[in-house]
Amino acid sequence: MKSAMLLSAACKSVVFPKHAQLAVCSGCVRLLSKLIAHGSRSLLESGYGEIRSRFRRNSVNRSVVTSAILWALCLTVHAEDAKPVTYDDHVATIFKKHCLQCHGDSKQEAGLNLASYLSIRKGGSGGEVVVAGRSSSSRLFKAITEEDPEARMPPKNDPLPKEQIALIQAWIDTGLRQSSGSSPVAVRKLGFTPTAVDKSDGPPPMPQNLTAIESARLIRPFPVIALAASPRAPLIAVSSYERIDFVDPSSRNLIGSVPFPEGEPHLLRFNRSGSVLLAAGGRPVQNGVAVLYDVKTGRRLAEIGNETDVVLAADLSVDEQQIAIGGSSRVVKVYSTETGSLVRSLVKHTEWITAIAYSPDGKLLATGDRVGNIHLWDAAIGGVVLPLSEHKASITSLSWRSDSQVLASSGEDGMIVWWDVAKGWPAVSKADAHPPQRPAGVFGKIANGVLAASFGPGGELVTCGRDRTVRLWASDGNLLKAFGPDSNKAGDSQISSIRILPLQVSLTFDGRIVVSGDSAGQLNSWPIESVQK
């Protein structure tokens, strides 16, 4: 068949860049590597619907698919039937040419033999070198893409050609296929059954007899830097300056406020029964504290911590015995809610702590920092369980799915990751999850950070980002809907030269309303008809 011939020509020209047919396809190779670097989102959104639907039918895991699509794009340009990247067809020749001298049958530096598919899977003396679906966690891929020439493979040489690196990446990310006949190595799936909400505490707690608090000092609304939805009631807690507002999510009417004279609440979180609200914050470089409020009465239950800078992240343990707080001190401090005393300090982060979350089953504590590192700790004794490394810039939020199997993280690097906590691997990761529009004539990097992520009761995730949209993701990680920046917006979103960004987002207890708060101090909400499970 003609198309098949074209295909093989395309593949060859990729594997053998010096081949005469290079000219046919080098443009695509460049595009491919660029797209891989860029992430997949823009591609999915930009009119390759046909490719997308084909891969959906195959019901292969999404993260596999996205990378495969990238690869497929190159091939589909030339041929109608895309062929997966495999060890036999593509990768073996690269290893043979560049690696086998030191990592082959005759010599196995670091115990690593790259001469056969099985020996590659087996790995070297330091463990496995390729992880299906995760080039970024594969030591082999790290070694060939290392920036430091001293540490890079092949040693004392130029890096491998970009096309070959792209091939190896595509091979790993599409599941380490051995040959075109073999299926990809299993990559994790997001199975989920919602955990029943705790209903033992009687009617859902709602604030009663709280009034509004006028803040005379404010010349305009304070940005909504913290927001939380009650897990049991139609109730949203919203941060303002020196106070916290309780708001009805459907009408956005104020129900009442509690004072937070310590400054800015940087974090709000309800306990599982919805009866207690944790607020943490303070004043930059002055003071920091975590406060517990009784939701019904607005009464202060406890004040925890006495920090010298704002508490940026905090959470209340499931048994409500402990509060973990973090901020610019780089140490996660765990306090007893009963005595207010410091129980332990978790020292591992090298930068400001930006996110903290206890797993709903009470077993784990996840903490994230400003350079993108996430650590999992044993909630009871504080031991290190796992590092979760995928993000390249500040973690902006951590949110647990109610079954405690999946942790979602969002970052300023534009990524959202659904972590398979048991393995410590990303089950799904979305690069460039909130792609901003590129204005005409603008080159270079545009800030594309994801500013917040929060799970709803059905395992769906809502996020907001610097592209000024709010996005709703299904429990399998597929994008369901993007809101904004201008749909259903109260007032003008871009007044004068101040850019208004959605900073916080949450789903209500019943998963029916998305509420977000923005940098102009406004609340927005969108009803959701039915959430796809």
Next chain:
Amino acid sequence: MPINRFSIVTLAFFASLFFPLTVRSSEPSFRRDVMPIFFRAGCNAGTCHGSARGKDGFMLSLFGYDTKGDYERVVNEMIGRRVNIAVPEESLLLLKATGAVPHTGGKLFGKDSEYYKTVLQWIEAGAPDDIGQVPSTVEVVLSRKGLVFEKAELSEALTVTAIASDGSTRDVSRLARFFSNNDSVARIDADGRVTAVGSGDTNVFARFSRFTVGAEVIVLPPEAKFQWPDPVAVNFIDELVFDRLKKLRVVPSDLCDDETFLRRVTLDLVARPPTQGEYREFMADTRSDKRAIKIDQLLDDDAFADFWTALWAEQLRVIGGNYAPVATDVKAADAFYQWIRTQKRSRRPLNEFISEMVDASGSNLSNGPVNLYTMLVHKPQFEPKAFAADFSQAFLGVQIQCAECHNHPFDRWTQDDYYGFVSFFTGMKRKPGIEPRERRIFCDTSAPPAKHLVDGRPMPAKTLGSVEPVPAGGDPRKALAQWLTSPENEMFSRNLANRIWAQLLGRGIIEPVDDVRASNPPVNGPLLDSLSKRLVEVKFDLRTLVRDICHSRVYQLSARPNESNVRDTRQFSHAHLRRLRADVLLDSIVAVTGVPRRFSGFPDGTRAIEYYPRESGDTEGPHFGDPFFATFGRSSRATVCACETKREPTLSQTLHMAVGDSVRDRLSANGEVKRVLESKSGPEDVIEELFVRALGRQPKSEETAAMRALIGDAVKDPAAYEDILWSLLNSTEFAFNH
């Protein structure tokens, strides 16, 4: 009772947010008003948040080259923290700057300062970004071009005016930063007040936006002691130098004697001391213009061309290797060297000489000048950025490499200039030629231009300081060569003139010669202007300018200072003592002892100045070639910097001269001393001959007496005279041109 939160929000929003946001001229602009405060207060300095990684987690672009990024970092990176638009006075930016909360940088301004008010007003307005184009600063003017103080302690305030692209002006004295080049002459305080400290001259500067503007400051010595001797000016050089000295109340030294002149000019022009024959002939000459005649003689000597060949080869980093991929094979180096020598011997005008290299293409083995693209930067692949920086340093004396990462902090060069300049070379490629050592150098005209670091914009090829890029299409180097070497390009002619001057006077009018920048102005501007004009006028003829300089009384002044000029190190009031370059020193030893020096890989009779390093392997890194050059600080050609040629003495030099083979083995090797001994009638005559040969002068009577005493009765023993020659070669006088 539920209160409609949204209506409160809306009301508050429209009442207090919307109206202040309507752009009014009184509302501070981030770029126009706030960024200059970051600069003035030092927030975006390199030691603080302007550091490449920021400071304590907050980064600003160094001196504000990235305004858009700075806005994002201040306002949007951590919303609610650095600026608090709801309670503006609680913004961390203000709390830190006023020292209200702990700040590594300390308190920078008070709450009652205009800086505080401006930043506060801007935050009160909602910390808006600027809409559209904010008029940018296109020029900065100081209220005075120069200041003259009669005595120390006097002071005067300078004001700084910025002219914007829309033609408006404003006083930015309170936003500029000031500094003095020499605090022991004049200080300048944070508000621009200049105070005289001690006699001398220096420059003070104001920096604002991307401009550095200066004013000359002269602090005069007491008038009572000063009497101008009114020396005769031979040419324009003397007039301009004497003008300057008179203004500074500095008396020049006397004219040097004939012996000193002969040795000085011979070393300077043909890179060796005068022979005893030349000495006796010159001293016997009674013509009044014998110095001028001597200069012409030396300029016609091939050694003059060979010496300048050596200087250019050093500057252009000629090194031969035998590793083909780096394109610097010995054969290529030879082709380049021979081509340079041909240009020098044939008196090719300097502009044509350089122009031919700049747009050269072809084989590195057969087309010498193309080796500019293999030698100036020694790398396996051609590197446009490194090359552009070295190119500008070599041919313009300007260091633009700062602008790779940020606008030049002390000069006018911006990242736009830098990346536009790099784009002249982004198409330069090497491909294998016919034989293994050969590489063909060509410009791939389809190569994309360099991308701007901050925003990734493609930056088409643009000459330094111009606004528009050169016409697209074809090899942009043609336009570059034309612009570079055109008589209108003062940067080019001034650089050449300054380097020639520095070679002959031991110090540039701008020093270092390859660090020309706004904050390093010429010590005598009119002199450099005139030399540069003269060079253009004589069609870039090296010899004419050298002749002019050597004719001048300034060149011929004695090195002995007088009471008035003893402190002067930069105004050419007396000759500078100059340590001989390593190659000239070695040639001088050879000339005095008559014993040649052999260089591996070069034919017999090769002079030290004609030697360039030949290495087995690649040619990156420092290469001295012969170990003598490593010891005596000849340029290792590791970089294009003029500072690679070391003039500092070291202990190993002293030891090598005293006991090393260069001198010791030559004292008796070919019996030169013995022959002198035989041809002279008495020990005094032998001593005189040795002095003339080694130092180009008559011994003083006490020197003769001391030497005679050393010889004692062994008047016919060459060993004693060899010892005398040894001591002459080890004298400081021999190692210096004075």
